[in-house]
Amino acid sequence: MRKLVIDPVTRIEGHAKIDIYLDDAGHVTDTHFHVTQVRGFEKFTEGRPFYEMPAITARICGICPVSHLLASAKACDAIMAVAPPPTGVKLRELIHCAQFVQSHALSFFHLSAPDLLLGFDSDPAHRNIFGLIEDHPEMARAGVALRKFGQEIIQGLALERVHPSWIVPGGVNTPLDSGVRDRTLAGLPAARALAERTIAFFKTVLDRFEEEIANFGNTPTMYAGLVDGGGGLQWYGGLLKFRDAAGALVASDIPARDYAQYIGEAAMRDSYLKAPYYKPIGYPDGVYRVGPLARLNVVDVCGTPVADRELAEFRQRYGPMVHSSFHFHYARLIELLHGLEKIEVLLNDPEILSKHVRSRANVNSLEGVGMIEAPRGVLINHYKVDEEGAIKWANLIVATGHNNLAINASVKQVAEHFIDGEHFKEGMLNRVSAVVRAYDPCLSCSTHANGMPALQLVLRGPDGRVLSTEG
Amino acid sequence: MPENISIRIDGEYVPAQEGQTILEVARAGGKYIPTLCYLAGTSSVGACRLCIVEVSGVGRLLPACTTPVQDGMSVTTNSEKLKQYRKIAVEFLFSERNHVCAVCVSNNHCELQAMAQKLGVTSVRYPYAYPKLGVDVSHPRYVLDHNRCILCTRCVRVCTEVEGAHVWDVSSRGIRSMIICDMNRPWAQASSCTNCGKCVQVCPTGALAEKGFAVDEMVKKDHNMTRLAARRGGHS
Ligand code: SF4
Ligand code: SF4
Ligand code: FES
Numbered sequence: 176m177r178k179l180v181i182d183p184v185t186r187i188e189g190h191a192k193i194d195i196y197l198d199d200a201g202h203v204t205d206t207h208f209h210v211t212q213v214r215g216f217e218k219f220t221e222g223r224p225f226y227e228m229p230a231i232t233a234r235i236c237g238i239c240p241v242s243h244l245l246a247s248a249k250a251c252d253a254i255m256a257v258a259p260p261p262t263g264v265k266l267r268e269l270i271h272c273a274q275f276v277q278s279h280a281l282s283f284f285h286l287s288a289p290d291l292l293l294g295f296d297s298d299p300a301h302r303n304i305f306g307l308i309e310d311h312p313e314m315a316r317a318g319v320a321l322r323k324f325g326q327e328i329i330q331g332l333a334l335e336r337v338h339p340s341w342i343v344p345g346g347v348n349t350p351l352d353s354g355v356r357d358r359t360l361a362g363l364p365a366a367r368a369l370a371e372r373t374i375a376f377f378k379t380v381l382d383r384f385e386e387e388i389a390n391f392g393n394t395p396t397m398y399a400g401l402v403d404g405g406g407g408l409q410w411y412g413g414l415l416k417f418r419d420a421a422g423a424l425v426a427s428d429i430p431a432r433d434y435a436q437y438i439g440e441a442a443m444r445d446s447y448l449k450a451p452y453y454k455p456i457g458y459p460d461g462v463y464r465v466g467p468l469a470r471l472n473v474v475d476v477c478g479t480p481v482a483d484r485e486l487a488e489f490r491q492r493y494g495p496m497v498h499s500s501f502h503f504h505y506a507r508l509i510e511l512l513h514g515l516e517k518i519e520v521l522l523n524d525p526e527i528l529s530k531h532v533r534s535r536a537n538v539n540s541l542e543g544v545g546m547i548e549a550p551r552g553v554l555i556n557h558y559k560v561d562e563e564g565a566i567k568w569a570n571l572i573v574a575t576g577h578n579n580l581a582i583n584a585s586v587k588q589v590a591e592h593f594i595d596g597e598h599f600k601e602g603m604l605n606r607v608s609a610v611v612r613a614y615d616p617c618l619s620c621s622t623h624a625n626g627m628p629a630l631q632l633v634l635r636g637p638d639g640r641v642l643s644t645e646g
Numbered sequence: 647m648p649e650n651i652s653i654r655i656d657g658e659y660v661p662a663q664e665g666q667t668i669l670e671v672a673r674a675g676g677k678y679i680p681t682l683c684y685l686a687g688t689s690s691v692g693a694c695r696l697c698i699v700e701v702s703g704v705g706r707l708l709p710a711c712t713t714p715v716q717d718g719m720s721v722t723t724n725s726e727k728l729k730q731y732r733k734i735a736v737e738f739l740f741s742e743r744n745h746v747c748a749v750c751v752s753n754n755h756c757e758l759q760a761m762a763q764k765l766g767v768t769s770v771r772y773p774y775a776y777p778k779l780g781v782d783v784s785h786p787r788y789v790l791d792h793n794r795c796i797l798c799t800r801c802v803r804v805c806t807e808v809e810g811a812h813v814w815d816v817s818s819r820g821i822r823s824m825i826i827c828d829m830n831r832p833w834a835q836a837s838s839c840t841n842c843g844k845c846v847q848v849c850p851t852g853a854l855a856e857k858g859f860a861v862d863e864m865v866k867k868d869h870n871m872t873r874l875a876a877r878r879g880g881h882s
Contacts, residue, residue, distance in 0.1 A: 226859070344860065537857070563784050
C-alpha cells in the first residue's frame with residue numbers, strides 16, 4: 176500500500192495534513208484529514224475572571240476575532256444574566272456583518288479565486304493571489320476593496336482593526352459615532368456594486384466546474400445553522416436548526432444553553448480537532464455541516480431583497496438542498512450581499528446612535544453559553560464559573576469542528592475521484608486541498624492554536640519515501 | 647529647620663534640604679528620573695531600581711528614591727549606562743511574570759508598559775519564567791492577578807500608611823515573593839480590608855483592578871490618592 180501526504184494544506188487558516196492511502200494499483204483506499212497543531216486554550220483560562228474571556232478568545236485567531244468576541248460576550252451575558260440594551264445588540268450585529276463581509280471577501284478572493292479563475296490545473300507557481308492580480312486585476316481589486324470596506328467599519332466602531340476589544344460583556348464599550356455611520360453609508364453603494372458584479376461573474380464561470388461540482392464532497396449530510404422566528408438567516412441571534420439531507424426538519428428552536436443535548440463531541444485519532452456529531456443519531460452517522468452552504472440550506476429566506484433574489488436563483492439551479500461543497504463559494508457570495516444589505520438596514524435604524532449600549536452586572540448564573548454564526552459556521556462558547564466569577568471550565572465548539580466529519584468525507588470523495596496513483600498530477604492533489612479550502616476551515620481556531628497558513632503537498636511511497644511535493 | 651544645601655544634577659546646581667532624597671530634589675528642580683515603585687506621600691523602598699542614578703565618587707549606581715542628598719553631591723540622571731541598566735530592570739519585570747498586554751485590563755493605561763515604551767524596550771533578552779500563578783477574584787469589587795504584579799509594594803504602603811488597614815504584605819523572598827492578603831487568605835476573607843480601593847488605584851499595572859472591566863478599560867484614578875498621600879506629609 177502507498178500513502179500520499181498533503182502536509183500542510185495551503186491557503187487555509189491554520190495547519191492541516193491529509194494522508195491519502197493508495198493500494199498497489201494506485202487506487203485510493205482511504206484518506207485522513209487531520210489537524211496537527213494545538214495550543215490548549217481551555218486550560219490556561221482556568222481561574223481567570225470570566226469577563227476577560229472575550230479578549231482572550233479573540234486572540235485565538237486573527238481572522239475572525241469579532242466572532243470569537245461575540246460568542247464569548249454572549250456567554251458572559253448569560254453568566255451575568257443580562258440582556259444588552261437594544262442598541263448594544265444592533266451594534267454587535269453591525270460589527271458582525273462587517274466581519275462577514277471582510278472574511279468572506281478574504282476567503283473568496285484571496286484563497287479560492289486562484290483555483291476558480293485561474294483553474295485547478297494552472298501552474299501552481301502562478302495559482303495564487305499574485306497570479307490573480309496579473310490575470311484578473313479587477314477581481315483582485317474588488318477583493319481588496321470589499322475587505323477594506325468591512326475592516327473600516329470594524330475599525331470605525333472598535334478603533335482597533337484586528338482584535339477589537341470594543342465588544343464587552345453586557346453590550347459594547349462605546350456608542351456609534353455618527354461620522355462613522357455616514358461614511359459607511361456613503362461607501363455602501365460601491366461595495367454592493369462590487370459584490371453584485373462578482374457574483375454575476377462567478378455565475379458565468381460555474382459551468383467550467385461541472386466535474387468539481389459533481390465530485391466535491393456532495394455526499395448528502397445534515398445541515399445546521401441559526402434562524403430567526405420566520406426562518407430567516409441569522410448570524411448573531413436566532414435559534415439552532417437542523418435539517419436532513421432531503422430538507423426535512425430534524426430539530427429546531429434550540430437555544431444556546433441546550434446545545435449539548437443535540438451536539439456530542441468525539442475525539443478523533445491523529446487529530447487535535449474534535450468531531451462534533453448530532454447526538455440523537457450518534458457518532459459517526461450524525462454528521463452535519465455548518466457554514467455558508469449549510470446556512471442557506473437551513474433557512475427559508477435570507478431576509479434582504481438582493482440576497483433573496485440570488486438565493487432563489489441558486490435554488491433554481493441546484494434545488495432546494497444543495498450538497499456539493501463546491502457551492503460553499505457560491506453561498507459565500509450570496510451571504511456577502513446579505514451582509515452589505517444588512518449593514519445598510521442597521522445603519523438606517525434610528526436607534527443605532529443611542530448612547531445606551533451596555534448593561535452591567537455581576538455573576539448571576541454559574542454557567543453561560545454563547546452561540547453565534549461565525550463566517551465559517553456555528554460557534555459555541557460554554558463557560559462554567561464559581562460564585563466569584565472565576566472560570567472553572569470552558570468549552571469551545573468552532574465551525575471547522577462541526578465540519579470535521581464532513582471534510583473527511585469530502586476529502587475521501589475527491590481523492591477517490593481525481594487521484595489515480597499511476598498517473599499522478601499536481602492538479603489532482605490541488606483538488607484535494609481545494610475541497611478543504613471550500614469549507615474555508617480555520618484550523619488555528621479549531622484547535623485553539625496560533626497557526627500560520629502554509630501549503631505543501633507530499634506524495635509518499637509505501638516505504639515513506641517522498642515521491643512528489645507541491646507547494 | 648533642615649539645613650539648606652546645594653547639589654548638582656546633570657551639571658546644574660539645584661537647591662536642596664538635608665533629609666530629602668535625590669528623587670525629591672530632582673523632581674522639585676524639574677528633572678526627570680524614571681520611577682515605578684515610588685509613590686509620592688508614602689515611604690520609599692527602592693524595589694524597582696528604575697530610578698538609579700550615578701553619583702560622582704560612588705562606584706555603584708544608587709536608587710534616587712531612597713538615597714538622601716549630601717552637600718556638594720554631583721548626580722547624573724541620564725547616561726548610556728543608566729539607560730542600559732534601566733532597560734534591564736524593566737525586562738526583568740516582564741520576564742518574571744506573565745504579562746500578556748493584549749488581553750490585560752490595563753493595556754494602554756499601564757505604567758509598566760508605558761515605561762517599557764519610554765525606555766525603548768522592544769524585546770526581552772532574558773528567558774521568561776512563566777510562573778504558574780493564581781488570580782484572586784474573591785473580593786466582590788476588586789481582582790488581584792499575581793501574573794501582572796511587579797512587587798512594587800505600592801499597595802502594601804498605601805494600605806498601611808494612608809488607609810491604615812495594613813491588609814497587604816509580601817511573603818517569601820526573591821523570585822518566590824508574592825503579595826499576600828491578611829496572612830495569606832483570599833481577599834474576600836481579609837477582615838481588615840475596608841474596601842476603600844486605594845491599593846487598586848495606585849497599582850501601576852493590571853495586577854490590581856476593579857472587577858468587570860474588559861481589556862484596555864481599567865484606567866486608574868491615582869491622582870486623588872497621590873494628593874491624599876502627599877497631604878499627610880511625614881513620609882516622603
Ligand atoms: S500589567 Fe501592564 S505590562 Fe503587565 S500585562 Fe498588563 S498592560 Fe501589560
Ligand atoms: S499588586 Fe500592584 S501595587 Fe501591589 S505590589 Fe503588585 S504591582 Fe505593586
Ligand atoms: S522608584 Fe526608586 S527603586 Fe523604584
